[in-house]
Amino acid sequence: MGEKIWIFDTTLRDGEQSPGFSMNVEEKLRMAAQLAKLNVDVIEAGFPISSEGDFEAVKAVAQNIKGPVICGLCRLLKIDIDRAWEALKYAQRARIHVLGCGSDIHLQYKLRTTREQMIQDSIEAVKHARSLCDDVEFSPEDATRADGDFLCQLLEAVIDAGATTVNIPDTVGYITPGEFGALIRTLRERVPNIHHARISVHCHNDLGLGVANMLAAIENGARQVEGTINGIGERAGNAALEELIMALKVRANYYGHYTDIVTEEIYKTSRLLGSITGIHVQPNKAIVGDNAFAHEAGIHQHGVLSNPITYEIMTPQSIGLPRNRIVLGKHSGRHAFAKRLEDLGYELTKDEINRAFSRFKDLADKKKEIFDEDLEAIVEEQLSSVADVFMLEYIHATTGNQTVPTATVRLRREDVVLQDAAIGDGPVDAAYQAIDRITGIPGRLIDYQIKAVTSGKDAIGEVHVKVQFNGDAASGKAASTDVIEASAKAYLNAVNKVAFRAKRGKQP
Numbered sequence: 001m002g003e004k005i006w007i008f009d010t011t012l013r014d015g016e017q018s019p020g021f022s023m024n025v026e027e028k029l030r031m032a033a034q035l036a037k038l039n040v041d042v043i044e045a046g047f048p049i050s051s052e053g054d055f056e057a058v059k060a061v062a063q064n065i066k067g068p069v070i071c072g073l074c075r076l077l078k079i080d081i082d083r084a085w086e087a088l089k090y091a092q093r094a095r096i097h098v099l100g101c102g103s104d105i106h107l108q109y110k111l112r113t114t115r116e117q118m119i120q121d122s123i124e125a126v127k128h129a130r131s132l133c134d135d136v137e138f139s140p141e142d143a144t145r146a147d148g149d150f151l152c153q154l155l156e157a158v159i160d161a162g163a164t165t166v167n168i169p170d171t172v173g174y175i176t177p178g179e180f181g182a183l184i185r186t187l188r189e190r191v192p193n194i195h196h197a198r199i200s201v202h203c204h205n206d207l208g209l210g211v212a213n214m215l216a217a218i219e220n221g222a223r224q225v226e227g228t229i230n231g232i233g234e235r236a237g238n239a240a241l242e243e244l245i246m247a248l249k250v251r252a253n254y255y256g257h258y259t260d261i262v263t264e265e266i267y268k269t270s271r272l273l274g275s276i277t278g279i280h281v282q283p284n285k286a287i288v289g290d291n292a293f294a295h296e297a298g299i300h301q302h303g304v305l306s307n308p309i310t311y312e313i314m315t316p317q318s319i320g321l322p323r324n325r326i327v328l329g330k331h332s333g334r335h336a337f338a339k340r341l342e343d344l345g346y347e348l349t350k351d352e353i354n355r356a357f358s359r360f361k362d363l364a365d366k367k368k369e370i371f372d373e374d375l376e377a378i379v380e381e382q383l384s385s386v387a388d389v390f391m392l393e394y395i396h397a398t399t400g401n402q403t404v405p406t407a408t409v410r411l412r413r414e415d416v417v418l419q420d421a422a423i424g425d426g427p428v429d430a431a432y433q434a435i436d437r438i439t440g441i442p443g444r445l446i447d448y449q450i451k452a453v454t455s456g457k458d459a460i461g462e463v464h465v466k467v468q469f470n471g472d473a474a475s476g477k478a479a480s481t482d483v484i485e486a487s488a489k490a491y492l493n494a495v496n497k498v499a500f501r502a503k504r505g506k507q508p
């Protein structure tokens with residue numbers, strides 16, 4: 001049966017820190033709960049000293065998520081490590097991840113220090129981390145461009161100091177599979193105490209080789225891999241964990257190793273990340289793309305119908321792709337509705353179900369078939385709404401190729417009804433201008449995305465926005481069969497986050 005490969009998920013740390021993917025505490029918690037269902041071995045929840053928000057997120061994940069090891073990143077500094085432990089100490093199982101430096105390029109230009117000093121600082125940091133926590137991972141940043149002798153010395157020193165996992169990051173996505181396999185083999189041959197630690201690899205996709213590099217490392221003795229769901233991450237992203245996991249599973253006859261992942265949760269995990277961040281994978285994305293299991297060519301369809309094995313190397317069920325996508329309609333009852341939400345992985349209170357059910361009934365009046373994606377859109381919107389400072393009561397927009405786009409908006413703020421109208425270069429712009437005039441919180445739209453949640457002319461439109469307000473930025477989302485309404489609500493969702501923060505004086 002081979003050996004177990006540890007799956008270390010850094011979606012909430014390395015993934016989250018890339019542009020467009022930031023998540024608040026509540027969103028990180030929801031994502032972490034799903035990662036626990038997927039049964040990853042380690043969740044790296046954040047970089048606690050980097051911000052108050054990151055600290056709170058790591059702490060919340062440590063307090064609430066059971067199962068996986070909860071990990072936080074820190075530099076070699078004592079204050080970093082203490083701060084990380086402050087957040088991690090609540091976890092059932094915790095890991096401190098200390099980040100040193102491997103390459104001369106980073107030593108000279110980033111840290112302005114020497115190899116000798118790096119070894120000393122790393123030993124001290126690992127020792128300090130071990131005095132707090134039994135499970136300590138050490139990573140020399142940019143290891144794939146490091147001098148081989150130095151890398152061996154550094155790893156030997158940190159393992160002696162108590163590191164239980166040594167991670168080799170290809171920080172800049174530079175290495176190729178053959179070289180990476182050879183590097184891991186060399187470390188196993190030349191670092192005398194290497195068997196006291198688990199070897200891990202952390203791969204980036206700058207050359208599209210992240211997963212291939214991980215597989216080469218596994219073939220040469222690595223037993224932990226670090227990546228993200230959907231391959232999100234800085235620049236071209238991190239290696240996509242779902243691809244690595246399914247490669248090991250589908251080609252178990254070749255690799256001979258296994259993971260503890262519940263692969264049937266892969267699809268749901270990928271979808272949840274997409275709906276939280278508003279960035280979905282491309283249709284041809286391996287494993288989780290919309291077309292990954294679609295057979296278009298007639299000759300392929302014929303083969304698949306007579307036996308799926310003709311063109312499918314894995315089944316859609318193995319990643320948890322829902323079979324029957326039409327789920328509910330106008331006449332579905334509350335019970336069927338609640339059951340379906342449960343199947344989709346949502347654990348809602350009675351009150352939340354009731355609110356979602358009334359949105360569902362409204363939607364069913366406008367749209368014949370309700371798909372899983374529609375339900376997700378309803379629930380996601382509900383869960384992402386903060387305590388609303390402003391509520392949309394009414395919107396009317398006119399547009400056309402011969403008229404000036406105009407919008408009239410009525411909002412409610414507690415018991416006060418506020419109304420205004422504005423013109424714009426389109427109906428969405430006009431609606432946003434009107435909202436700005438009412439709220440007195442002018443925003444600049446940084447990003448606007450609209451997407452049909454399902455197929456069909458009656459599909460729900462889901463709008464994601466990022467808005468820069470005076471000194472504060474927020475994202476917002478909303479869904480409706482009317483895209484102008486969805487656009488206004490998404491913008492208002494962002495306004496409400498900022499207004500709510502201002503009211504409470506801190507981040508939600």
Ligand SMILES: [Zn+2]
Binds near residue numbers: 014171202204238
């Ligand atoms: Zn990275």
